[in-house]
Amino acid sequence: MKPLVFKCKIKDKQRLDMSWLSKIKTSSLSKIKNLRVNYGTKGYKLSTLFDVSGNNFKDIIISNSNKHLDNIGNNLEDKKITIFGNVGFGLAKGMCSGEIILNGNAGKNACSGMKGGSVHILGNADDGFCSLPTSMNEGLVDGFIYVQKNVGDNSIVRMRRGNIIIGGNLGSGSCLELISGSVVVLGKIGNNFCHNARRGTIFTRDKSICREYIRANQTDLTFFNFYKIKINKILNKSIINSSKPVRYFGTKSGKELMELFVI
Amino acid sequence: MKINGLAIENTFAEAFNMKASRIIVTADNIKWAKNAATSFTGFATSVIACGIEAGIERQLKAKETPDGRPGFAVLLFSMSRSQLEKQLETRAGQCILTCPTTALFSGLDGEDMIPLGKNLKYFGDGYQISKRIDKKRFWRIPVMDGEFMCEETTARVPAIGGGNFILLSKNRASCLSACEIAVNVMSEIGNIITPFPGGVVRSGSKVGSKYKALIASTNDAFCPSLSGITGSKLHKSVNCVMEIVINGLTKEDIDKGIRESLIAISKSKYKKDIVSVSAGNYGGKLGPHHFHLRKILK
Numbered sequence: 146m147k148p149l150v151f152k153c154k155i156k157d158k159q160r161l162d163m164s165w166l167s168k169i170k171t172s173s174l175s176k177i178k179n180l181r182v183n184y185g186t187k188g189y190k191l192s193t194l195f196d197v198s199g200n201n202f203k204d205i206i207i208s209n210s211n212k213h214l215d216n217i218g219n220n221l222e223d224k225k226i227t228i229f230g231n232v233g234f235g236l237a238k239g240m241c242s243g244e245i246i247l248n249g250n251a252g253k254n255a256c257s258g259m260k261g262g263s264v265h266i267l268g269n270a271d272d273g274f275c276s277l278p279t280s281m282n283e284g285l286v287d288g289f290i291y292v293q294k295n296v297g298d299n300s301i302v303r304m305r306r307g308n309i310i311i312g313g314n315l316g317s318g319s320c321l322e323l324i325s326g327s328v329v330v331l332g333k334i335g336n337n338f339c340h341n342a343r344r345g346t347i348f349t350r351d352k353s354i355c356r357e358y359i360r361a362n363q364t365d366l367t368f369f370n371f372y373k374i375k376i377n378k379i380l381n382k383s384i385i386n387s388s389k390p391v392r393y394f395g396t397k398s399g400k401e402l403m404e405l406f407v408i
Numbered sequence: 409m410k411i412n413g414l415a416i417e418n419t420f421a422e423a424f425n426m427k428a429s430r431i432i433v434t435a436d437n438i439k440w441a442k443n444a445a446t447s448f449t450g451f452a453t454s455v456i457a458c459g460i461e462a463g464i465e466r467q468l469k470a471k472e473t474p475d476g477r478p479g480f481a482v483l484l485f486s487m488s489r490s491q492l493e494k495q496l497e498t499r500a501g502q503c504i505l506t507c508p509t510t511a512l513f514s515g516l517d518g519e520d521m522i523p524l525g526k527n528l529k530y531f532g533d534g535y536q537i538s539k540r541i542d543k544k545r546f547w548r549i550p551v552m553d554g555e556f557m558c559e560e561t562t563a564r565v566p567a568i569g570g571g572n573f574i575l576l577s578k579n580r581a582s583c584l585s586a587c588e589i590a591v592n593v594m595s596e597i598g599n600i601i602t603p604f605p606g607g608v609v610r611s612g613s614k615v616g617s618k619y620k621a622l623i624a625s626t627n628d629a630f631c632p633s634l635s636g637i638t639g640s641k642l643h644k645s646v647n648c649v650m651e652i653v654i655n656g657l658t659k660e661d662i663d664k665g666i667r668e669s670l671i672a673i674s675k676s677k678y679k680k681d682i683v684s685v686s687a688g689n690y691g692g693k694l695g696p697h698h699f700h701l702r703k704i705l706k
Contacts, residue, residue: 287540289541308540308541365509365553365554367434367477367548367556367557374474379542402535
């Protein structure tokens with residue numbers, strides 16, 4: 146079976162809501178081509194906006210994508226979406242399961258309210274990454290997210306669980322009210338990091354944020370090696386190299402049980 | 409039928425449906441992983457009185473384990489889900505949680521999950537930390553040497569218990585040596601264990617007893633010391649009988665265990681003292697799985 150390929154033909158600067166992509170249930174290519182989609186002030190057949198081909202409706206490829214395509218992978222369940230090019234806001238918003246691989250940059254509020262599945266962003270993610278959707282109390286409920294480059298400001302709000310790996314820098318005001326979960330940041334971290342956080346585990350190389358945390362006894366922890374092996378295996382490359390991390394546990398200002406590994 | 413001169417009787421072993429699970433025990437070095445695994449599998453020879461039958465399946469290299477440390481794969485077998493759950497938690501709590509540097513992981517994936525560290529986490533008294541990675545939940549429980557890490561659940565799968573064969577020998581030394589060869593061969597085969605001490609049983613049993621309180625008693629038909637006064641099944645030249653009981657995840661695994669170990673015995677110097685190879689059954693009415701020795705060796 147060949148993946149279902151959507152080649153974007155849009156050249157105008159109007160935005161296109163791609164939420165319909167996650168809802169495709171039909172098994173006929175002609176039905177997909179005839180789907181009605183609102184674009185600008187009019188409704189169009191999908192075939193006028195995209196060249197559509199392929200027959201595997203669980204494996205979708207979007208080629209020639211651009212920053213005007215919003216809400217790709219919205220509430221996605223059990224599908225794989227591979228995107229070539231940039232995307233607009235709301236990538237993987239409320240995603241439940243499946244996989245998204247983005248070969249480009251993601252717009253604002255990517256992975257907001259995500260509940261499961263895995264997202265690989267092989268570029269940058271704009272502000273509000275893993276932010277709090279209006280209808281939810283938690284920003285990231287579960288899932289695995291890898292961002293190869295930088296992440297913008299005000300990202301990762303009220304994260305409940307899951308794993309976020311950031312290969313570049315993380316903007317200011319991030320990890321606000323962190324509840325739990327694990328965040329790996331290989332680059333620099335912006336100001337006001339982990340404000341009002343309760344629990345959670347941070348792996349970082351940026352020593353500047355350590356002064357607010359209590360340095361713990363340097364006991365051998367099985368978890369660190371286990372996590373290192375797991376993450377390196379999932380991403381098939383060496384993300385965490387350190388064998389003797391410096392561990393901080395708890396904050397100087399309160400009773401929070403935040404854990405910090407300087408790797 | 410003879411294999412390399414080793415006589416195989418025309419009989420079969422009778423085995424039963426069981427529930428099984430696999431765990432992986434790791435530690436800083438193989439010595440401490442073995443301490444934990446042997447402690448965990450202690451007093452787990454027969455479901456008749458131990459609750460479960462358990463044994464070390466094989467040693468794992470550091471690169472084969474989830475945390476990159478050496479360890480052991482352990483298989484557990486039970487007749488019921490509740491007994492398997494109870495024994496797994498009790499033994500994990502007393503034998504692995506307590507053992508320095510160890511960690512505990514599931515060794516099976518499946519639909520039917522049973523608790524592994526799900527209740528052990530409460531030992532952390534609120535300081536336990538949950539981590540969910542790759543759709544699996546792990547618990548980090550603070551202990552005096554650092555932390556005990558364990559997976560929340562492991563899978564339970566259908567399995568077979570009670571596959572066996574019996575060596576009838578002219579003397580005890582050769583019988584024991586032949587058994588050791590068989591157990592060594594089976595320790596290299598995955599998905600099976602030999603739950604008895606050293607993998608060998610010398611007290612084969614029959615169903616029932618002259619004493620009403622007992623459900624099983626000595627298999628007098630195979631006791632050389634009773635030949636002549638009971639309905640003995642032993643030839644006059646047989647002076648020692650030992651049995652190897654095999655539990656496995658599938659019939660094919662047990663077949664392989666029986667076949668390879670009997671071939672190994674037939675190639676050893678001890679075969680000259682082995683009068684024949686038999687198997688234990690109850691007439692074929694109790695267990696749904698029959699391991700016909702001659703069919704397996706064909």
